[in-house]
Amino acid sequence: QSVLTQPASVSGAPGQRVTISCTGTTSNIGASYDVHWYQQLPGAAPKLLIFTNNNRPSGVPDRFSASKSGTSASLAITGLQAEDEAEYYCQSYDNSLSDYVFGTGTKVTVL
């Protein structure tokens, strides 16, 4: 079973806002472990996009933001651009598995 669940796909027109949910449990997000988000472009390694709930590494545009509440987290992309087409993963730690866990992944398509 999936520990962190994300929608398989989301889409939007250029300039629109899209959000990606990440639903966890009381063993991971609900246990107050940090949530991080990664962007994976086709054929590339994952790249850190948001860390520790809502912090952007240097170079990541402020169009990307995230939040966390209870057993869930979400990533928002505002002003959607063609270059944002990628797979997005949330990630946290799970104390029942003693493992770092990733979400199921969400494919973002720019229409």
Added chain:
Amino acid sequence: QVQLVQSGAELRKPGASVQVSCKTSGYSFTNYAVHWLRQAPGHRPEWMGWINVGNGNTKYSQKLQGRLSFSSDTSATTVHMEVKSLRFEDTALYYCARGGSGSNFEKPFDIWGPGTLITVSS
């Protein structure tokens, strides 16, 4: 700049072992852990374990415990991973990534290597 460079693709038969290296540069080697993750085609990344290169401590995922071995060479700022008793389902891209351990275990995987394709085929 911070970089992780990995060794090249490998092809192995079931039951064999494979080693992948991860050469780091651009940061203080002993201040971070190096994690290993893998990603099968069309799947999410899967965490495999970490090595604290400062003290040599390791932690392996429960799923892969017993078949994994990590080591580090501080003088070469390089980390090595060995997977034993390979199975068809071990076919994946294997990544090293910089992260935390111990009291900093929640640190993100902030820098990733490019990945090494390991193919297990008879």
